[in-house]
Amino acid sequence: MSNQRGLFISIEGIDGVGKSTQIAHLVEYLASRGRETVQTFEPGGTELGQEIRHLLLHRKGDVAPRAEALLYAADRAHHVATKIRPALERGAVVVTDRYLDSSVAYQGAGRALDSAEVRALSMFAVENLLPDLTVLLDLPAEQALARRAKTGQEPDRLEREKVGFFEAVRQAFLSMAEAEPNRWLVVSASQTVDEMQAQIRARVNLLLG
Numbered sequence: 189m190s191n192q193r194g195l196f197i198s199i200e201g202i203d204g205v206g207k208s209t210q211i212a213h214l215v216e217y218l219a220s221r222g223r224e225t226v227q228t229f230e231p232g233g234t235e236l237g238q239e240i241r242h243l244l245l246h247r248k249g250d251v252a253p254r255a256e257a258l259l260y261a262a263d264r265a266h267h268v269a270t271k272i273r274p275a276l277e278r279g280a281v282v283v284t285d286r287y288l289d290s291s292v293a294y295q296g297a298g299r300a301l302d303s304a305e306v307r308a309l310s311m312f313a314v315e316n317l318l319p320d321l322t323v324l325l326d327l328p329a330e331q332a333l334a335r336r337a338k339t340g341q342e343p344d345r346l347e348r349e350k351v352g353f354f355e356a357v358r359q360a361f362l363s364m365a366e367a368e369p370n371r372w373l374v375v376s377a378s379q380t381v382d383e384m385q386a387q388i389r390a391r392v393n394l395l396l397g
């Protein structure tokens with residue numbers, strides 16, 4: 189086992205804020221610093237997880253909210269046990285696109301489950317493993333959805349409902365960040381890619397020492 193300490197980073201935010209771009213740049217940077225870096229994601233970061241992801245995102249028909257929360261938690265339990273923890277024990281840096289805060293924000297805020305219960309479920313799943321750093325890429329829901337859609341048309345009723353849902357998810361992320369400032373870094377996604385990346389690297393450098 190390496191004597192270098194592992195570092196666990198999660199990247200969070202609603203859909204359309206540019207997580208993948210920031211993760212790609214961050215992983216490149218970490219590799220340039222000579223650190224073994226494991227880039228991963230939820231849901232679906234393992235083989236079993238791919239099957240769970242399919243159930244969650246592509247299966248036709250409704251999934252009961254508690255069943256949905258349990259499927260995300262099952263994906264996460266396997267992800268942590270087989271990929272994240274072993275990497276951290278080797279001394280690697282793990283960068284994951286979404287982690288348990290996504291469950292609290294999406295299943296808790298959006299689908300009318302109790303946030304504290306959703307969090308407790310995930311904490312059970314991961315045997316209490318929290319990231320050293322969670323980066324929230326923050327953008328008002330309307331702008332994030334506009335970036336995704338890029339149609340230039342006025343939003344219809346369904347799209348306005350979507351804005352409401354994503355804004356509730358966004359607010360859930362923001363209040364978690366406020367409650368736990370030592371773990372979270374909030375980065376405004378209305379900045380340029382480079383500006384956002386500079387803020388992320390500054391914080392990561394403090395943790396790398």
Ligand code: TYD
Binds near residue numbers: 260285287290292295
């Ligand atoms: P993601 O793969 O990030 O979406 P995309 O690649 O389409 O940007 O995540 C898939 C969806 O799953 C996303 O809408 C957020 C949602 N999600 C939850 O609702 N709860 C969770 O715990 C996680 C990890 C994701």
